Structures are given as C-alpha cells and as structure tokens.
Amino acid sequence: MFNPSREQVRQFFTEAWRKHRNAELISPLEAMAIDVIVQHPEYHGDLESENAVGADYTVEQGKTNPFLHLSMHLAIAEQLSIDQPPGIKAAWEQLQAVRDAHEAAHEIMESLGQVVWEAQRLGTPFDSDTYLELIRQRATRG
Known part of the structure; x- marks a missing residue:
C-alpha cells in the first residue's frame, strides 16, 4: 500500500x-489531480506558493487544508472507480440525481470525514455500512 x-x-x-x-507532460494520476484542482480556484494561490509544502492549516485559521481536500477528492475518485466499498457507485449515482458531480463528491467527502472521525474517536475500524448509509441519506435530502 502506498503511504506518502x-x-x-x-x-x-x-x-x-x-x-x-x-x-x-503529465501522468494519468496528475491529470486526475489537475481536474480536481481546476474545480477549486480558491486553492490555486496555495499551490503556487513557495511555502506550500511546509504551510500549516489549522482550524483556528479558519482555512481548509487544500491538500487534504484535494487528496480526499482523489480517494473518492478511486473508491468510485473500483466500487469500494461495494455499493458506493450506486450511492454516487443516487447523489448525482440531485447534485452535480462536484457537489456530489463534496457530499461523499462529508460522509467520509464523519465516519473516519468517528472511527478515530472511538478507536474502531472504518464502518463501510455507515459510510454508505450517510451518502444515501444525503441523496434523499435533495
């Protein structure tokens, strides 16, 4: 497993x-990253900064960590490409019935963040069933 x-x-x-x-010239993975970066012009300055690699993004600053956000987009794209956890593709399709693709990815991101936070807080394994259920609930909120 790759753990950068x-x-x-x-x-x-x-x-x-x-x-x-x-x-x-770019790699296929870089192309995926660029697609997401283009959708987030609010991060372009951060990515172009000489201090980007060492910058800290704290809650107190009130600023989203662009690297975490972009990484989550790529993780979700990977999950969707292999339908892992099983059923995420179907849940994604439900979301896309009521949201555009980028908004749907953000909805999944919120669900992913919630389940990861809960697993870390409780010291339990990632709960795929809860993750998928949260995504489905977001799809029904229209």
Whole structure:
C-alpha cells in the first residue's frame, strides 16, 4: 500500500499544478489531480506558493487544508472507480440525481470525514455500512 508523507502529497499536487500551468507532460494520476484542482480556484494561490509544502492549516485559521481536500477528492475518485466499498457507485449515482458531480463528491467527502472521525474517536475500524448509509441519506435530502 502506498503511504506518502505529508511532504510527498503536497509536492505531488504542487508539481502537478506547475506542470499544468507550464503545459508540460503529465501522468494519468496528475491529470486526475489537475481536474480536481481546476474545480477549486480558491486553492490555486496555495499551490503556487513557495511555502506550500511546509504551510500549516489549522482550524483556528479558519482555512481548509487544500491538500487534504484535494487528496480526499482523489480517494473518492478511486473508491468510485473500483466500487469500494461495494455499493458506493450506486450511492454516487443516487447523489448525482440531485447534485452535480462536484457537489456530489463534496457530499461523499462529508460522509467520509464523519465516519473516519468517528472511527478515530472511538478507536474502531472504518464502518463501510455507515459510510454508505450517510451518502444515501444525503441523496434523499435533495
């Protein structure tokens, strides 16, 4: 299993964005990252900053960590591509009936964050059933 460091994740996103801006050759994974970055212009300045790799994003600052957010987008794209956990693709399709693709990804992200936080707080394994149920509930809220 690939387990990059915080610095490696940040370098990946900043380098992908730099390559995009300079019209350089990119890998398929970089192309996926760029697709997500393009949808988040609020992060472009962070990705272009010389301090991006070492920057801290604390709750007190009131600013979302762009690298965490973009990483979650890629994780969700991977989950959808392999339907893991089983049923996430169907739940995604339910969400897309009431949201555009980007909003639907954010809805899944909220569900993912909630289940991960709960598992960490309680010291329990990730609960795929709860994760899928939360996504389905968001799809019915219209």
